[in-house]
Amino acid sequence: MLTFRPRSTIDPPSPWFRAWRMATMLLLLGWTTGCASLPANTNRVASTAFAQPEETALGQLTVARRAQAGARSDSAFHLLSDVDAALAARIALIDDAQRTLDLQYYAIHADASTEVLLQGLRNAARRGVRVRILLDDFNSVGKDTQVLRLAFEPNVQMRLFNPIPGSRQNMVGRILTSLDDVAGMQKRMHNKLFIADNAWGVTGGRNLGDVYFGAGDKQNFVDLDVLAAGRIVRDMSASFDRFWNDELAYPVQTLLSPEDLDKLRKPEAPASAPGGTAAGVTPAAAASLPVTVSPTVIPSVSPAAVARADRAPLDLRTLSLTWAPSILLADKPGKIGPGDDEVNAGETAIDGLLSLMQQAHHDVLIISPYFVPGEQMMAVYRQLRQRGVRMRVLTNSLASNDAPAAHAGYARYRQPLLDMGVELYEMRSAPETAAKLAGSGGGTHQGSGGWMGSGVGGSKGGTSRASLHSKVVIIDGYYAVIGSMNLDLRSQLKNSEVGLVIRSPALAQQATAHAENTLATAAYRLERKDGHLYWRAPPGAGFADASSEPEASTKLKLLVKLLGPLAPDQML
Known part of the structure; x- marks a missing residue:
């Protein structure tokens, strides 16, 4: 029964205990x-979307930047390869928007970084910008419901996609009250878009x-975004509109009221700081909060988060841009609607990506945190290898993976992938990896150094473990595919996804250089030694080889062994 649980975005403190507790509850209590x-x-x-951008x-800035560059292509891109740049880009879009802001996300967590963005959205709405937020419903439980x-702010519209009926107190309650529709619960809107x-x-x-x-206290995701301008953004907006207007998109007011949210709020109020404001909230930030939204919506807006927001924002007038041809890979809402996936979805974003990969001549580099190929993808990889195409895959190690069940599915394919000549790399979870890869760009916002920059922007004491979350495919050093989709059956069959295909050797080489830095400094390469898997550390990397799942606890290893025979690939 555990395999029916969609992947959480954050690893629970004791995954082996939580997993078996959930399985027991489903078996013993579900029928009642x-x-x-x-x-x-x-x-x-x-x-x-606004029809006259x-x-x-x-x-107008896009037109001016294109003329200045003398570009023939109608779309421009900039990799957001460190956490400060990723946050600053979103703040810049909020600050510069005049007519509309459209956000589509799988998860929005109630914490300090998000409060900085939410306050910006409130301010934008007050100055007349129409704000639309489309959020997958699965993670809107517990404190994240706040x-x-x-949704109750003027000029803000918020909808929940494919909502799950029942309790929002915690995840276990949601699942227990939705056992009559396990198939529907599995289908999630995984898209990520932020459009101004x-x-x-x-x-x-x-x-x-x-x-x-980069501000997690236990975990930091190593991730990658791309900032886009021009014609391709209109395609992104068209995808957003399809989901926004779909019958599975429920206005928040249809599902719950402010009084319902009050009941879900934790009873303990945050401690007061001098001056009567909530702990961690500056007086200026508290004063700017609207009457309808208490400062305790997000229990603590840390001074560090406020300071990061106060840094010089990304300057869109001078930011380096790469002008290049591009297309959008985007699933249709019907993929996660009721009924059979293939009937509703047609060709998926993953199908389009696999078709592009099959055109590779010499090299394919895959970065996918969850990598459970299934037979169709394995057939594509086999064909590529038979044609002599080099294939490298960077994914999570067991210790860095926030979804042990997904790792159990991936582990089945390691030996066959190595047999066909695919090079497999698994990222470390050690805190120094997070410090190296999930960090701040030092205020430059140019993404220099490491896959994710240098240093950790706001991480707490350098103790947060690293978890790979980037989804990137580089083909022949010519095409860069960046989006929300993993190379796994969940992304292919269950989730809706979106991604950009950018035809640019310059951008592809930039992304490749970041990835290869990770391979050379923070990832194990899998090999066979005496008939067994062996994890080889990079030369001079400062950490040792391993003969079993590196950095993973005995309990976690046992959990994966127990899950392996029970977990269907398509549910991971």
């Missing part, structure tokens, strides 16, 4: 649970929360 139901999807009014300052208070004025936008692997911006 009543079936909850959703209300009618009322008050859902269709709307679309060229009338806004951001649209993010939904933004239909002129500039961000997509990639990041959700919104501390762990995605």
Whole structure:
């Protein structure tokens, strides 16, 4: 029964204990649970992206930057390869937006980094910007439900996609009250889009929360986004509109009220700081919060988070841009609608990516945190290897993976992949890896140094473990594919995904250089030694080889062995 649980975005403190506790509860209590139901999807009014982006300052900036560059391509890109740049880009889009802000995410966590962005969205709405936020419903439980208070702000519209009926107190309660529709619970909107004025936008692997911006206290995700401008953003907006106007998108007000959110708030109030404000909230930040949203929506806005927001924002007028041809790979909402996946979805984003990979001539580099190929993908990899195409895969080690069940699925394929000549690398989880890879760009916002920059922006004491979360495919050093999709069956069959295919040797080489830095300094290469797997550390990397899952506890290794025979690939 454990395999029916969609992947969480954050690793629980004791995964082996939580997993078996959940399995026991499902087996012993599930049959006694009543079936909850959703209300009618009322008050859902269709709307679309702003139709004249060229009338806004951001649209005019795109035209001016293109003319200045003398570019023939109509779209421009900039890799956001450190956490400060990723946060600053979103703040810049909020600050510069004049007409619309459209956000589509799998998860938005109630923490300090998110509060900085939410306050920016509130301020934008007050100055007349229409804000639309589309959020997958699965993670809107516990303290993260408080993010939904933004739905009750003037000029803000917020919808939950494919909502799950029942309790929002915690994840176990949600699952227990939804056992009558396990198939529907598995289908999640995994897209990530952040769009301003239909002129500039961000997509990639990041959700919104501390762990995605280098400020997690236990874990930091190593991630990658791309900032886009020009024609391709209109394609991103069209994808957003398809989901926003779909019948599975429920206005928050249809599902719960401010009073419901009050009941879900933790009863303990945060300690007061001198001056009567909530602990960690500066007086200026507290004063700017609206009456309808208490400062305790996010229990603590840390001074460090406020300081990061106060840094010089990304300057879109001078930021380096790469002008290049591009297309958008985007699933349709029907992929996660009721009924059979293939009937509703047609060709998926993953199918398009696999077709592109099959055109490779000499090299494919895959960065995928969850890597459970399945037979169709394995057949593609086999064909590529038979043609002499070099294939390298960077994924999570067991210790760095936030989803042990997914690692159990991946482990089945390691030996066959090595047999066909695929080079497998697994990223370390050690805190020094997080410090090296999930860090701040030192205020330059140019992404220099490491896959994710240098140093950790706001991480607590350098003790947070690293977890790979970037989703990138580089083909022949010519195409860069960056988006929300993993190379696994969940992304292919269960989740909706979105990603950019950018035809640019310069951008592809930039992404490759970052990835190869990780391979050379913070990842093990898998080999066979005496008939067994062996984890080889890079020369001079400062950490040792390993003969079993490196840095993983005995309990975690045991959990994966127990899960292995029980976990269907397509549910991982």
